[in-house]
Amino acid sequence: MSKVTDEKNSNQFVTQKKIKEYLLKNPNFFDENPDTLENLVIPHLSGGAISLVERQVLLLREKNLELSEHIKNIRTTAEDNAKLFEKTTRLVSSLIMATDLESLISRLSESLSRDFQVEFHQLILFDDYKIEANAHTKIVSIKEAEDDVGILLTKEEPLSGISSRIELDFLFGNQKRRVKSAAAARLFNNSLLGILAIGNSNPNYYNSILDTIFFNHITKVLNGLIPKMFPRL
Secondary structure, eight states: OOHHHHHHHHHHHHHHHHHHHHHHHOTTHHHHOGGGGGGOOEEOTTSSEEOHHHHHHHHHHHHHHHHHHHHHHHHHHHHHHHHHHHHHHHHHHHHHTOOSHHHHHHHHHHIIIIISOOSEEEEEEESSOOOOOBTTEEEEOHHHHHHHHTTGGGOSSOEEEEOOHHHHHHHHGGGTTTOOEEEEEEEESSSEEEEEEEEESSTTTSOTTOOOHHHHHHHHHHHHHHHHHSOOO
């Protein structure tokens, strides 16, 4: 491309930019100069030409559709959050009313399965809590946990996106082959108490950017209840 052509294109761009800036600063320009509209041609997607007013109407309609969709998404998110808050409140109230460790575990398990529809869950307690192991609860040593899920025990917040076979095997036991992704949180109150894990058969269900606010809240409630109401033997 020649130098003359480059300068021409550059001047044209600068001119168009200035025109655009001027029109944005003077939105009443066409009202005050209606004759300038006579020679304007606005191309339509269909190939024909439409008036400036028609083009503005189309643009406003498109923006209105985008805004409506955005509002719909906000409303859906708000409704989902409200339902999640109600479920969490019910679970917390139920846990507080538990009278023994077996009752606490039963209430937790029932809520996760029915209310939250968690596909797999497991409560792991460390060392010397005296309960009978079942499908959703087991007792292990801290040393065993450190060997298999050591990084989880160092995290203050829930860890999502767990997918390694060793970690899933430790967390879910007999259900391990069906669980493809998981989120888990340590239970801690001055010392390590255990782990709460939730899992799904979809490898992408609990991804690394999962919002775990409700899960984090539940584990904090357990952190307060377990050592207070059910001391180790």
